[in-house]
């Protein structure tokens with residue numbers, strides 16, 4: 001259904017998952033006005049999860065890379081989308097409704113969708129060479145080349161992306177050490193039971209886990225690096241990948257009047273606070289999460305995609321409810337598939353269903369302090385995930401979710 005204002009010019013800044021899905025959604029839902037998609041990268045939009053998974057292990061042939069593009073120039077042209085790649089937005093005037101670009105030009109808008117995502121948090125340690133970070137296709141290609149040397153690697157950061165890189169490195173025969181100041185780095189998301197199993201999984205595959213120990217410096221150069229730890233020890237390595245989180249791309253919005261902080265603050269309908277007809281979606285957006293009762297900036301594929309669809313629907317006259325997140329995340333760790341829906345309340349409790357070592361699969365049902373279910377983590381159990389997702393959405397109590405999972409074959 002198209003709205004009475006479907007002739008408005010929509011400008012989308014950020015040509016990745018959220019931006020691409022937003023323009024596709026607008027056209028699919030009948031938006032007839034002009035659409036401009038602006039991206040800082042010279043690349044056609046591509047998917048990021050494969051950068052630490054399949055692509056890292058691929059042969060980097062043109063076909064392998066093409067398989068992870070989110071769209072094609074032809075498809076965007078056919079959809080009537082004006083594409084401006086390789087040019088970053090450098091400023092925003094919300095009164096004149098103009099986006100300024102790095103090439104000195106500017107683009108006027110009726111509606112602006114901010115989808116500039118995030119970058120890898122820069123490494124505080126900068127030796128002459130040998131430190132890699134992962135956010136872009138070029139980063140993934142550079143890391144893949146390094147892994148193929150089979151030389152020792154230190155991964156700083158034991159989150160999902162760091163451990164996926166570690167798993168790929170082990171596959172190339174690298175001697176791998178993962179360092180993280182937190183004792184069980186993934187516990188915040190998956191809870192201590194699954195986090196402990198994941199540490200064991202990496203060790204069984206030959207990666208060393210140095211958890212609960214922080215890095216104080218990285219010195220030397222590619223091929224001869226020293227990673228200094230806060231327990232006084234040093235790891236000699238050829239290269240290091242630093243994966244210590246990400247920061248939202250909001251520099252270009254300074255002085256625009258939008259409410260910036262950890263991302264672009266929006267209301268519950270993803271409208272940027274501080275300007276009319278401006279939305280923020282994907283990794284750059286911070287919005288009031290209805291279930292959690294706090295402002296959240298998610299860095300997850302499904303959220304970016306869902307928010308794009310939500311705003312496209314809103315702009316074509318189709319939503320009245322605030323955005324409700326599915327909070328779905330997945331990770332591949334060696335041959336294990338980890339899935340999470342919802343969230344884990346650190347003040348709540350968790351119930352474990354099935355024994356990973358014995359059954360090869362498990363689920364953890366998280367509840368908040370009041371005993372209400374907030375999320376579920378599964379390992380190698382897609383049927384369990386689907387069942388839990390349905391029961392969570394139906395508002396079933398935690399005991400029922402646990403009981404139904406226990407009965408599932």
Ligand SMILES: Cc1cc2nc3c(=O)[nH]c(=O)nc-3n(C[C@H](O)[C@H](O)[C@H](O)COP(=O)(O)OP(=O)(O)OC[C@H]3O[C@@H](n4cnc5c(N)ncnc54)[C@H](O)[C@@H]3O)c2cc1C
Nearest residue numbers: 014016017018040048049089116117118282283299300301
């Ligand atoms: C290695 C890796 C693995 C991942 N694996 C998973 C996974 O397994 N599961 C999962 O749920 N999620 C995963 N994610 C997260 C997921 O990819 C992100 O949530 C998703 O890419 C967010 O999309 P986005 O469009 O909001 O932002 P981004 O993908 O960050 O894209 C933002 C785009 O905006 C551009 N941009 C930035 N500033 C400007 C500017 N000023 N002007 C113009 N353009 C600009 C950037 O160049 C970029 O192309 C992974 C991410 C990475 C990096």
